[in-house]
Amino acid sequence: MHELSLTQNIVELAVQYANRNNAVAIRSITVEIGALSGVVADAVAFAFDVCSKGTMAEGARLDIRRIAGVGRCLRCLRESQLEALTHVCPLCGSLALETMQGQEMKFTEMEVD
Amino acid sequence: MCIDCGCNSHPGSAHQHDQHGHHHDGGTSRTIRIEEDLLAKNNRLAASNRARFRAVKILALNLVSSPGSGKTSLLERTLSDLAGRITFAVLEGDLQTTNDADRIAATGVPVKQLNTGAGCHLDAHMVGHGVEAFDLEATDILMIENVGNLVCPAAFDLGEDHKIVVLSVTEGEDKPLKYPQMFQAADLVLINKIDLLPYLQFNLEQCKEFTRQVNPLVEIIELSCHSGEGLATWYDWLSREFIRKRA
């Protein structure tokens, strides 16, 4: 639900890194969004067009990589893949799971000229 | 202007990896690898808030719930009932209006409104600046009423000691299963509006069971801001945590 502020953050970072690296144009930006981050990738893609307008990131391609959710069951201690917002251990049915992966939202790389 | 949060500075916490010149089709492009957590800035500011609160021994609580669960009502009751015993300050997160802040101001407790506009959560930056309005040395407990939303505030650490979820009995007992991240992040769940139980189908035991399934260590207090039932247990919890923070 906070895709807008997150996307502003992405554009801000992209422009900062581009300037620091003396780039003249940004071709693409790659971000990773975890399945359990509560962030909807489509909404980020949509917000990106709005947020990048008038900045160096305007027209850049946004690549969004999805990271699967992984949790560890606190009862049977086994790891399994988690779907967004449904934390049930598929191996033993317990609901007490510790999230191992999938909550991240990362700016990973960009391609510049 | 703002040294602590470096409002205009470069992202400091990122480590930048090798910046190598790839030669793609155009011949001029290169790839910059970055690996920066988009929440890193918030986490850094939250850590700085937490250090500040620790230095003056303030207990900071982050109240989250769906809209209308009774966060502001709970604050009104708590601030009046504990007036003279505990000194509070309140940050009110709200999308647009100042209604909640006005309700708190009526109790005589210092309150600062944080309008998030389109934002669906408070972040550590807003809180860091928000508390500048208060005399922190003279404050015992900082109450932060977050925006009514059980999804986004789970991701944004504010520097609080505890997240508290307020859940009202009009909401359905399966809320903990629908918003597990938030219930997992909480140290205390307050089940509010129990005065309404006789009129509803709400299964209180089932709700507590779901909550514990998602978060086995969480504390649960049932209460009503209207009838006052259960409030004494909540006040005991507050004093206990406050004393623990002072120690």
Ligand SMILES: Nc1nc2c(ncn2[C@@H]2O[C@H](COP(=O)(O)OP(=O)(O)O)[C@@H](O)[C@H]2O)c(=O)[nH]1
């Ligand atoms: N019956 C009943 N109503 C309550 C209780 N606590 C709050 N309310 C009502 O719930 C509504 C929303 O409360 P409010 O404090 O504004 O919720 P917030 O959005 O979480 O801040 C108001 O009409 C309150 O009067 C309670 O314990 N019992």
Ligand SMILES: [Mg+2]
């Ligand atoms: Mg309110």
Ligand SMILES: [Zn+2]
């Ligand atoms: Zn299991």
